Amino acid sequence: MASLGFNLGFSVSGVKIQRHRQFSVNGRAPVISCSSSSSSSSSSSQASPQGISTPPEIELEFFGPKPESDGSYPRDKAKAVSGEKLLRSIMQDNKIDLYATYGKVMNCGGGGSCGTCIVEILDGRELLNDRTDTENKYLKKKPESWRLACQTIVGNKENSGKVVVQRIPQWKK
Numbered sequence: 001m002a003s004l005g006f007n008l009g010f011s012v013s014g015v016k017i018q019r020h021r022q023f024s025v026n027g028r029a030p031v032i033s034c035s036s037s038s039s040s041s042s043s044s045s046q047a048s049p050q051g052i053s054t055p056p057e058i059e060l061e062f063f064g065p066k067p068e069s070d071g072s073y074p075r076d077k078a079k080a081v082s083g084e085k086l087l088r089s090i091m092q093d094n095k096i097d098l099y100a101t102y103g104k105v106m107n108c109g110g111g112g113s114c115g116t117c118i119v120e121i122l123d124g125r126e127l128l129n130d131r132t133d134t135e136n137k138y139l140k141k142k143p144e145s146w147r148l149a150c151q152t153i154v155g156n157k158e159n160s161g162k163v164v165v166q167r168i169p170q171w172k173k
């Protein structure tokens with residue numbers, strides 16, 4: 001019996017589905033078979049269907065400091081390759097407000113000498129670098145969860161996961 005075959009590959013919620021479909025050309029029913037494999041979201045890299053590995057990513061979610069008129073807090077989302085960028089750069093690249101009023105006009109441009117790029121990490125602190133000496137200087141009397149975005153490296157090139165950030169925590173009500 002002559003037949004034609006092709007493979008379909010896709011993933012649903014981290015489960016990779018491989019489907020092989022074979023069509024008969026002499027009028028008989030097609031043969032369909034499926035197999036699945038799961039992938040971990042915390043793996044250091046993920047292989048594409050072509051076998052090329054992609055670097056792990058960190059997902060970020062940002063909450064604004066003040067509620068909107070409907071009572072909900074503004075939310076922004078971004079993604080970054082693990083260990084590749086500072087939080088300040090990710091926010092700038094995605095046009096997410098970082099500075100309060102004074103910092104908007106008087107910040108040091110990421111040099112670690114103004115202390116105005118303050119954020120609070122609500123979740124995912126373990127995915128970031130430790131506080132630097134500069135942060136310990138500017139945030140000495142602030143909560144441990146506060147960071148300077150220009151000193152915060154998002155990811156370590158091997159981890160992946162989600163970081164939740166409170167913007168301008170000094171304005172939080």
Ligand code: FES
Pocket residue numbers: 107108109110111112113114115116117148149150151
């Ligand atoms: S931008 Fe000045 S300390 Fe971060």
